[in-house]
Amino acid sequence: MTGRDLMLITGISPIILRFLFGGTAVVASRLVARSFGGRLGGVFAAFPAVYLAAVAGLSMEYEGSELLSVSEQLSRGALVGMSADICCALAASYLILKYGWKTGLSLSLLFWAVLAPVIYFTWF
Known part of the structure; x- marks a missing residue:
């Protein structure tokens, strides 16, 4: 694997994380709303999926005090x-x-x- 291939994979990983967290949150929100009502579904709709994925993505790009500062x-x-x-x-x-x-x-x-x-x- 070349350096360029590794950079491409590293650059795509945060996007995949956002997709997985966000998609899962949307599906969970819909299922909860259907089963228990819109109000409880709304709680799941507010799940900070993008935030969590962004923090996880930062940990792939930064380390130590720089990671803390960017976070x-x-x-x-x-x-x-x-x-x-x-x-x-x-x-x-x-x-x-x-x-x-x-x-x-x-x-x-x-x-x-x-x-x-x-x-x-x-x-x-």
């Missing part, structure tokens, strides 16, 4: 994203009832896209 930066960004996610979910619960699922969801996602940078630049 801390990622975690701070995740806090911003999760805060915006909470606001998006609250907005969606209102906007979907008021405007229907297509328009309500679109407006909620637009709200998230505006709010996340505002939170980021306010906190950092």
